[in-house]
Amino acid sequence: MVTKFEGAINCMVTVFHKYSLGHGHPHAMNRKSFRKLVETECPELLTNPKDPKTLEALLKEVDSNKDELMSFEEYLFLITRLMVDAHEASHE
Amino acid sequence: MVTKFEGAINCMVTVFHKYSLGHGHPHAMNRKSFRKLVETECPELLTNPKDPKTLEALLKEVDSNKDELMSFEEYLFLITRLMVDAHEASHE
Numbered sequence: 560m561v562t563k564f565e566g567a568i569n570c571m572v573t574v575f576h577k578y579s580l581g582h583g584h585p586h587a588m589n590r591k592s593f594r595k596l597v598e599t600e601c602p603e604l605l606t607n608p609k610d611p612k613t614l615e616a617l618l619k620e621v622d623s624n625k626d627e628l629m630s631f632e633e634y635l636f637l638i639t640r641l642m643v644d645a646h647e648a649s650h651e
Numbered sequence: 652m653v654t655k656f657e658g659a660i661n662c663m664v665t666v667f668h669k670y671s672l673g674h675g676h677p678h679a680m681n682r683k684s685f686r687k688l689v690e691t692e693c694p695e696l697l698t699n700p701k702d703p704k705t706l707e708a709l710l711k712e713v714d715s716n717k718d719e720l721m722s723f724e725e726y727l728f729l730i731t732r733l734m735v736d737a738h739e740a741s742h743e
Contacts, residue, residue: 564666564692567659568730572737574656585742600656631738635731638660642730645664646723650677 572598575634587628593618604641653714667726679720685710686695 561569579585586597594614597605607613612616621629621637624642653661659727670684671677686706689697699705713721713729722727 561695562692565663565695566660567690568693568696568733568737570655570659571734575738576741588658600654601660603653603657604660617690635734638734639727639731642663642727645660646667649668 571638573629579631584628589628589635590618594628601641604644611632653717662732671723676720679722680726681720682710685721693733696736 574596575588576577576585578596579588581592581595582589587608596623597617598609602609605613617637618629620625621633622641623636624630666688667680668677670688671680673684675685676680689706691711694701695710697705708727709729710719710721712732715725715728716722724730
């Protein structure tokens with residue numbers, strides 16, 4: 560049986576594919592899919608997730624090779640960023 | 652309401668504190684706690700999680716500053732490593 564922790568790891572991978580495969584790419588998502596992911600999956604973890612400025616700033620931060628796509632490697636950076644925020648919030 | 656994705660992010664932070672606070676440290680865990688985390692939380696994600704060699708190799712890989720503790724930053728590396736493995740497995 561999969562533990563809650565393992566389920567969480569698998570959930571992250573599943574969510575990535577949900578949005579990358581949505582526009583037919585197994586390894587990266589475009590701006591539109593990225594917006595949908597953020598608005599749908601993590602509305603509570605970000606301040607103003609529907610604000611275009613928040614989304615643009617986040618994509619800029621995550622999209623390290625500036626190709627306007629979020630690859631799985633860049634997605635790992637997003638996960639890291641969200642975990643750092645959640646960790647800080649847990650100590651407030 | 653928290654989404655499944657947000658729950659997964661929070662789960663990762665909770666699991667870290669479960670093992671770091673277990674020996675009284677809010678920001679790092681020792682070798683014993685690290686072993687317990689791996690054996691208890693991710694037995695399915697690693698090959699031979701109870702093999703001391705697997706654990707030692709993993710701690711060595713994760714413990715970038717070689718202080719024999721796993722800090723939250725090093726834990727993020729563990730999460731990344733497990734996600735890369737899970738992502739590769741999803742494409743097999």
